[in-house]
Amino acid sequence: MRILNKLVSIARERSPWLFHMNTGGCNGCDIELTACLSPRYDVEQAGMLLVGSPRHADILCVTGPVTHGTRAALEAIYTQMPEPKAVVAIGSCPATCDVFAGSPAIEGPLDHILPVNVYIPGCPPRPNDIINGVARAVTILASKGKDSLNKDK
Amino acid sequence: MSIGKSLLALFVIPGLLYAIPMAWLMLWIERKMRARMQGRIGPFFYQPFFDFIKLMAKRPIPRSRFDTLWMIGLPVAAIGALLASLALLPVFSTSSGFTGDLVLLIGLIEVPSLCAVLAGFASRSIFGQVGATREAILSITYNLPFLTAIVALATSAKSIRLTDIALVPSGPVRILVVLTFLFCLPVKLRVNPFSLSNAEQEIYAGPTTEFDGPRLALWELAHGLEWVVLTGIVACIALPFRVGSWMGDIALFALLSLILVIMVTIIAAATARLKISQAIHFYLKWSMGIAILAVIMAVLPNLLK
Numbered sequence: 001m002r003i004l005n006k007l008v009s010i011a012r013e014r015s016p017w018l019f020h021m022n023t024g025g026c027n028g029c030d031i032e033l034t035a036c037l038s039p040r041y042d043v044e045q046a047g048m049l050l051v052g053s054p055r056h057a058d059i060l061c062v063t064g065p066v067t068h069g070t071r072a073a074l075e076a077i078y079t080q081m082p083e084p085k086a087v088v089a090i091g092s093c094p095a096t097c098d099v100f101a102g103s104p105a106i107e108g109p110l111d112h113i114l115p116v117n118v119y120i121p122g123c124p125p126r127p128n129d130i131i132n133g134v135a136r137a138v139t140i141l142a143s144k145g146k147d148s149l150n151k152d153k
Numbered sequence: 154m155s156i157g158k159s160l161l162a163l164f165v166i167p168g169l170l171y172a173i174p175m176a177w178l179m180l181w182i183e184r185k186m187r188a189r190m191q192g193r194i195g196p197f198f199y200q201p202f203f204d205f206i207k208l209m210a211k212r213p214i215p216r217s218r219f220d221t222l223w224m225i226g227l228p229v230a231a232i233g234a235l236l237a238s239l240a241l242l243p244v245f246s247t248s249s250g251f252t253g254d255l256v257l258l259i260g261l262i263e264v265p266s267l268c269a270v271l272a273g274f275a276s277r278s279i280f281g282q283v284g285a286t287r288e289a290i291l292s293i294t295y296n297l298p299f300l301t302a303i304v305a306l307a308t309s310a311k312s313i314r315l316t317d318i319a320l321v322p323s324g325p326v327r328i329l330v331v332l333t334f335l336f337c338l339p340v341k342l343r344v345n346p347f348s349l350s351n352a353e354q355e356i357y358a359g360p361t362t363e364f365d366g367p368r369l370a371l372w373e374l375a376h377g378l379e380w381v382v383l384t385g386i387v388a389c390i391a392l393p394f395r396v397g398s399w400m401g402d403i404a405l406f407a408l409l410s411l412i413l414v415i416m417v418t419i420i421a422a423a424t425a426r427l428k429i430s431q432a433i434h435f436y437l438k439w440s441m442g443i444a445i446l447a448v449i450m451a452v453l454p455n456l457l458k
Contacts (some may be wrong), residue, residue, distance in 0.1 A: 011206035039192040044184070047200055052357030053280075055214075055365035058207070080221070082365045083212045 007070045012058070012084070013142045014146030015047040016134065018142035019081070019137050023074055023108075025064025028124040029091040033061060035127045038078075043131060054080045063090045065097040078114050086137040087116040090130060094120045162240040166288055166403055167385065175407065176377025177201040182411065183380070183418045185342070190422040201377065208370035221277055224364060227268040228371035234264030235378040242382075242389050243316040245402045255313045259303060262382060265375055266292045266341075269350070272372075273360030284359025286348035287429055288343075293434045295340045298440035302333035305447035306390070310457075319389050329447035331391045336440040338417050340432065341383050343376075346424040347432050355426075384410040384417075 022030055036043045037050060051057050055075045066074060078087070087110075092098040094110035110116055117140050120133035162168055180201040188195025216224070238261035241254050266288060273285025309326040310318040321327075340347035343359075351359035361372045388409035396402050427435070 007206060007211040011203040011210065014203040015207045042188070042195075044188060044196050045194045047196055047203065052353055053362045055363060056358065056369060058211075080214065080365075082214055111260040 009142045013138055015049075016058045016138045016141065017049045017051045017056055018059045018061050019051055019054045019077070020061045020136065021061070021070075021074060021077060021092070023062055023064040023070040023110075024067035024106075025091065025093045029063035030091070032124045032127055033090060033130055034062065034141075036130055041131060042074060046131075046135070048134065054078075055082065058085060058141060059083050059134060060085065060087045060114075061090055061134070062087065062094045062110055062114075065093045065100045065103075065106045066110055066113055067105050068107060071107050071113065074113065084141055086141045086144070087114050087152055088118045088120065088137045089116050090120050090133070091125055092123045095121065098123060142152050159208060159240060163236060167239050167242060167244050167381075167406070168236055171376055171403070171407075172236065172381045173374070174387070175381050175410070176374065177205070179380040179384070179411070179414050180373075180377045182414050183421075186418040187422045189421075190419070201373070205370050205373060208373065209367050211366035213366035213368060225371065227272045228364075228368065228375050231265035231268040231375040232371065232378060234261045234268075235375060235382050238262050239378070239382050239385060240426075240430065241315060242385050243319045244385075244389065244406045245395065245399055246247065251314070254315050255303065255307060258315065258386075259300065262341075262386070263292070263296070265379055268375075269360045272364070273350075276360070276363035276365045280356040280358070280362045281360050283356045284350045284352075284362070287352075287358065290429060291340055291347065291349060291432060294436045295337045295400050295440070298436060299337045300411045300446040301441065301444035302330045302447055305444065305451040306330045308448070309451035310373075315389070320395070322393060326447050326451045327390070327393065329443050329450065331387065333440050333444045333447065334390065335413075335416075336436070336443070338383055338387065339420060340436070342380060342417060344417060344421040346420075346427045348421075348426055349429055349432060352426060380414060381410065384413040387413055391430045 020030070020033055034050075035041060036048075051116075054060070058081075060078060060081060062074070064070075078085075089095050089110050093100065094108060094116070097106055097108045098104050100108075107113065118133045118137045120129055122129055125133075164170065178198070181196065181198050184200065185198075238258050241258050241261070270285045270289045270292070273281040273288065276282075305326055306318055307313050309324065310319055310321040312321075339345070343349075343351050351361070356362075357412040361369060364372055385406065388406055392405065392409065396405055
């Protein structure tokens, strides 16, 4: 059983699948996130994939402060992701609402709505920082997964 | 075919023991080749294995009992049909088969596609429904040339037993039939330029959009097995001889399958997705033309006699 736990933990570290959601940001962080998939950074060598369905995903990448219009969708997407899962806040917007702070259309920052595991500061953060942040989320995911697997038994 | 031999074919070679590592290897080669052709490094060879383990260990969202039943039942049916069709393949010179196993094989390789269509519609997701509709339309389209080619093959070999068909001396009919099969490979494997039913960035994952955790892992495995089976069929039909020793046979079979995987991947990485009308035109014009030519060449000698 211990070997199985270890195998699962390694598998979770080696194949994080990301789901990307823009909750009303300026699109800058989205461009930096997709740059991670380009030949220059190529996150697929670490097993990371950008998937289209939240049901396939392990890590939810949120860019943007949370607006009224996106809050319901964000919560629905979070509940659709199977456990174990992690949330990464990319850029200053989900962390502090950045320049949008104080706007009546904003419900953020993100940690008022979802439990956030990793913050990646920057406006926008560089692809290197995003990869670093996702890698931190992956270690959290692996350890979180180990506990949850034991709890099942 | 004795029971012991069939069980060996189903569970050892070319069944479970050979097929599952081969499925993961083929999925990896596909991803790695595509990455290399795009100037990326690509994933390591263990990637499909770890993806499978990770998905299996995820705890899916609880659903109603009936939903759980079909969500597990459909991919399991697809995997079962694929393993059974793999066991029918005449990989060895000694594999005897039974009269009519060609018909059974044709039925079995259509099961995964049917399961995907059912899964797409049953998931009640708009992306799943669009994907399932496309899969159904394409399946009708590519089966026309595919079945015509098989009719030509059976006519020219005067048999509906796979071993006889595979080992009959090679002629122009067989070349045309293999060409038709090659045309049908990308659409059956749902890769570019015919990746319409699981078009990523367009309808997300198509029929499997609503599947999570272990249920998705089963679909991934079924997709890998599809690669093994479909390239295996082409490899078996394309080779008119067998080495004789079982190790030589299996090595030749695996080698030819991998070459086919590389060919399909190069085409997939070099092309963009077509529209469904373009895909249908392509199949009805080119593949169907070649298949009809094969039928004429197979039937003509019998008529002139």
